[in-house]
Amino acid sequence: MLKISDSTTFYIVCPANYASGGPEDLHQMALALKETGKKVFMHYLNYDQEKFSSPVHKEYEHYDIPYCEKIENSALNVMIFPETFSIFIWEKNYSKIQKVIWWLSVSNFFASLKAWEENFKENPPKLKHRLLGKIKLPTIRNVKKSKVSHLAHSYFSVDFLQKNGIKTIGKISGYMEDMFLTGKDYTSEKKDIVTYNAVKNKDFLENIKKITPEIHWLPMINMTLDEVADCMKSAKVYVDFGHHPGREKMPREACLLDCCLIIGKEGSAAYKEDVPIKDEYHFEKTEQNIPLIVEKIKDCLANYDSKIKDFSNYKSELLEEKKVFYEKINQIFETK
CATH class of the missing domain: 3.40.50.2000 (Glycogen Phosphorylase B;)
Structure with missing residues (x-):
């Protein structure tokens, strides 16, 4: 279970400059945490600085959530990943922080896994040199063995996780505007x-x-x-x-x-x-x-x-x- 104190900072991992149901749910979670008195930041990944002046998509500016490029890698803090970014749970910069995978979808998890598998096949020397073996493919087996908590979003994801022997800390679904x-x-x-x-x-x-x-x-x-x-x-x-x-x-x-x-x-x-x-x-x-x-x-x-x-x-x-x-x-x- 998560250990949360008054000193805990939450980091919500989200794709930069991308609007869809998943990123909206991630911003909703950040807002809810903020409104309940928690310290929270968006942590945007895949940010193209040459193309965009800010990592925040215009549809989510009204949430008014601060964002950061670096996180405090402490066991006091919590980092929440969408399932499509589960490959980053092995990053050295996130080694100590408490991690949660929020299964916003099931199908998109497998689509992202396929993309990473193809990437590893096409660029093995470069990736091995860059990752130094610290990042693994986020297969169900590897994710299951990792020290992360799991949060379901739908009964579809609840059923999927249960069938794969993965315990959850709960189920949270987003809401409408x-x-x-x-x-x-x-x-x-x-x-x-x-x-x-x-x-x-x-x-x-x-x-x-x-x-x-x-x-x-x-x-x-x-x-x-x-x-x-x-x-x-x-x-x-x-x-x-x-x-x-x-x-x-x-x-x-x-x-x-x-x-x-x-x-x-x-x-x-x-x-x-x-x-x-x-x-x-x-x-x-x-x-x-x-x-x-x-x-x-x-x-x-x-x-x-x-x-x-x-x-x-x-x-x-x-x-x-x-x-x-x-x-x-x-x-x-x-x-x-």
């Missing part, structure tokens, strides 16, 4: 629109779109959070057949803004604990299911007023996420 947490009823603003994340839904959804020209499809791509919110406020249906490496934010945002959800079953979406929707809105991504998916989309458009009631419990649960997040932060990182 305040613009999605109004608790308002948006049903009166709805139009016959179906929206989706155009970046994470490609060929499979394109096949559905081709046979439904009568449906008004509205893709979300290169949008600000405000634009995403406006899009969801007007749409009756949100469709997502992406790979769901962790608890995806967009389906939760859509539910909070009163969209009916039609979701696939890849990654965390396969777990009812992560996506607690009725089976009639949950589909395997197969060609055979396309007619059923189209039928359900049209059902939601035609009978929206009754269908949206099926998501009221999930919306209520999501409105409590921020409160639960802070409770978990206090519980897991309590001063002993």
